[in-house]
Amino acid sequence: MDMRELPRRIHRWSLARQMLVLQTVVVGVTVAGSALLAFSQAGDLLGDEASRRAEAVAVSVADSPSVLAGLGDSAVLQPYAERVRLETGVDFITIMSPSGIRYTHPNPAQIGGHFLGNTTRALKGETFTETYTGTLGPSVRAVAPVRDSDGTVKGLVSAGITIDQIGVRTRGQIAGVALIGLLGLSVGGIGTYLVGTRLRRQTHGMGPAELSRMYEYHDAILHAVREGLLLVDDAGRVTLCNDGAGELLGLYGDVSGRHVTELGLAPSLAELLTSGETRTDEIHMTGERTLVVNVAMVRSGNRSLGIAVTLRDHTELQSLTGQLNAERGFADSLRATAHESANRLHTVITLVELGRTEQAMAFATAEIKAAQQLTDRVVGAVREPVLAALLLGKNAEAGERGVELVISPDTELDDIDLDDRDLVTILGNLIDNAVDAAMAGAPPARVEVSLRADETTFLISVADSGQGLDPATASKAFQQGWTTKGDGRGLGLAMVGQAVNRLGGVIDVGNGPGAVFTVRLPLPREARVS
Structure with a gap:
């Protein structure tokens, strides 16, 4: 395989696979490093232990009274030295004269020969350890002086452990370290595999590039x-x-x-x-x-x-729907008025045909006068064209339902710079709600509307002749779903409250004797009456 292709192939691996390989390498390096460190420390520890044991054996033998008494007699000292050597596990114990002539040795052929090693410090009464190559090969040894009661050095004792023996013990430790390392590697490998499997399941086998691209698309779509x-x-x-x-x-x-x-x-x-x-x-x-x-x-x-x-x-659409419903109601009212006017015109024509001209003139004049008075009253008092048209339409609707819609004498309104759709929503729904309440009350059913503006505030008041609202009911009237019909579909007053909030106004509910809804809307500074 071309090594230049390796990075690209790795890049195409799934995230789970990359993590599995990475974690396997990390676990393997960690376990191998730990094993090497443990091996190194084991060798050092065994060397230190050998040095301390050799020193302890040499000092113990040198302090033995039988050694001091038997100096110079190999027949006495050799059995003693061998017995102690076997019991303590050292490789040699050499008892010698101050000049270094051996009295004991594991190899009897070496008895009488000269000790190979340093003795100068021991001859001065000091016990020391060193690594030296003697007749048994390299060894860690200790040399201790044999002193009489006066402190005079009468002989020397050397005890040691060969490097080969330390190596054997170290290799024995390696097997344990290797076993522990393999166990750690196995546990780490299994854990890594389980983590990789879980990661593969959670990432659906996708690579880092795919995950990054998916995140970018996801983030872009959410913001767009x-x-x-x-x-x-x-x-x-x-x-x-x-x-x-x-x-x-x-x-x-x-x-x-x-x-x-x-x-x-x-x-x-x-x-x-x-x-x-x-x-x-x-x-x-x-x-x-x-x-x-x-x-x-x-x-x-x-x-x-x-x-x-x-x-x-749905705010814009809801506002447009409310305005469309108002205009549709106005159109329906015009059709109803036209139908009623046709009926009255037929009446006038019939009276003329019957020769009752004066009665026909009186009937026609009275109808024209009543209709014109209402139109003149609305148009004269409300010079805001949208609200004027709404009032005329609502008046016709209320008349068809047997409710009298009255424009209060104090109504006086010029053009105002407020959103027409919100105004239609507020006034139209308040009138519709008032007409329903008036019809549910005792006759005669009546709704009174007042519109006026001062220098800072536009005020809308709609009162009905219904049964009114208790304070607990009034506090819930503008919640979505509230209705006196109990069907949970009330939306009109909730829309009124919403529109009032948009315009920065407040709305109060009172009784007098029916329900009285009063809306106060702040006028924009440039639209205030001067």
Whole structure:
């Protein structure tokens, strides 16, 4: 194999395979290094032990009274020295004269010969150790003086262990070290294999380049999509939140690891995210947005990964839908008015055909006068064209349902620089809610609307003749799903509250005798009445 191809081949390996090879090399080098270190330390320790044992044996023999008494007599000292040598495990014990003439030796043929080694320090009364090559080969030996009661050196004792014997013992230690090293290598190899297998399963056999590319795509897509995406685990903690979700929910900074109840979400949305239930295209309202929420369970095999939540901004569409409904209602009202006008025109024509001209003129004049008075009252008091058209349309709708819609005498409104769609949402839903409440109350059903603006504030007041709201009910009226009908689908007042929040206003609910909704919206500085 071309060695230049090796780095490229390794680069194409999966991450798990690379980690397996790397960990195997690390474990092998570690075990080999530990074995060499243990071998080196074992040799040093055995050498030190041999030196200490040789010194202890030499001093013990030199201090023996029988040795002092038997100096010069090999027949007495040789058996004694051999017995001690065998009992202590040293390789030789040599008892000699101060001049170095041997009295004992493991090889009897060496008795009477001259000791090979240094004796100068021992002749001065000092015990010392050294490594020296004698008749038995290189050895670690100790030399101790034999002194009489006056301290005079009468002889010398040398005890030693050959280097070969130390080597034999060291090689015996190597077998144990090697066995332990192989055991460590086996355990390390098995652990490395298990880790590699787990890593391969978690990375799906992909290499570093593939993982890096996948992360880059994943990160780019999460930041690019406008829709919000949340991943919430089974414990209710956020594991992923993209930029879209952060913007739609008003979340800033890294929220990973935080529980959904700690994010300051709308109660209905927080409850949904902790319920673990699958939902499709469910409407939820935050402080300023209307969101379409989808919740799906996420699983990997038999393991639950929590839920995936997608969020779409429905605010603009909801506003446009509200405005379209208002305009559609106005168109329906115009059709109803045209139908009613046709009926009245037929009545006038019939009266003329019957020769009752004066009655026909009186009937037509009265109808024209009533319609014109209402139009003149609305257009004269409300010079904001969108709101004027809305009031005329709502008046026709209320009339069809048997409810009288009254424009209060104090209504006076010029053009104001506020979002038309939010104004239509607020006023239209308040009137619709008031008409429903008035119809549920005692007759006559009546709704009164007041619109006026001062230098800083635009005020909207809608009162009905219904049964009113108790304070506990009033505090819940602007929550999503609340309705007096009890069907859990109330959205109109929630949209009113949301639009009021967007415009920076406040809304109050009172009774007098029916419910009275009062909205105060701050006017932009350039739009304030001078």
